[in-house]
Amino acid sequence: MTRGLRHVRRGPRRIVLGVAASAAGRCLLVPLLGEPSRQPEFQKLAGPEPALDLALLRGFLDKSEIAKVETAVQDAQVWGIDDRDDDLGYAHEVWRMEEVMQQNFGETFKKLIDTAWSVERRMWGNILEFVFPEIEYIEYDVARLGRPGSISRHADNDSMITTVVLLSDPSEFEGGINCFDGDKAARQVPLQRGDAVFFFGDACHHWITPVTRGRRAILQMELRNRYEEPPRRVLRRKMPWPSGVRIKTVNKQQFSEMSWFQICAGTC
Secondary structure (H helix, E strand, O other): OEEEEEEEEEEOEEEEEEEEEEEEOEEEHHHHHHOOOOOOOEEEEEOOHHHHHHEOOOOOOOOOHHHHHHHHOOOOOOEEEOOOOOOOOOEEEEOOOOHHHHHHHHHHHHHHHHHHHHHHHHHHHOOOEEEEEEEEEEEEEEEHHHOEEEEOEEEOOOEEEEEEEEEOHHHHOOOOEEEEOOOOOOEEEEEOOOOEEEEOOOOOOOOEEEEEEEEEEEEEEEEEOOOOOOOEEEEOOOOOOOOOOOOOOOHHHHHHHHOHHHHOOOOO
16 A cells, blocks of 8 residues: 655756555655656776675765755654664664655755665666665764764665765774685775765675764665564654653553654654
């Protein structure tokens, strides 16, 4: 079943954006029609096998686009999530924001989708005629966490292509270098602010070196051909809640039965 289907015209070709509904909740569905509108040049970093190749695009997002991402994550509709596997070692905070990006910052959203689509077609060619995008704002803030920020070696389940964009200036933190499986040793890919690295998330294991000082923020986008609902949505936005509002974690059934008045008033 589909609801909220609408047609959005962007120049000469039409992109159909849908919000699909299921018993689990809402998800954003993006059909890929025709050809990608962007064909950017990128640096190919060859791996020991094609599935482990990387694509590096310097200066992918400019300062104004980074500012839009930083504005988007302050939106009240952005959700903090906790969907990492229990056996994955990590220390960071994550907010899901694909719907806010699509609704409020459509051009930047379209740039993210089209560029990843274009890179994937030229690198691996696994994407079908639609994707479910998952866009996350991930923050490694040593002072906030009370320990180094980190994430251990892992793969992104079912991601046909994962995009990582560095939003912070490297002078603002220490560590946090992107690492990927190599032939005999790990490959490190240092990024500057606005740089993006693209990889086959389901096949290419990756991690970062610990963030030992400061704050490192990234935008991460995964494009999948199937939708997977995050197991837990934390009722918390990036900006501080007004005083007196409680933070609460609920399961899907509890969430579906709650009203926004209950959520905001903390009465449930």
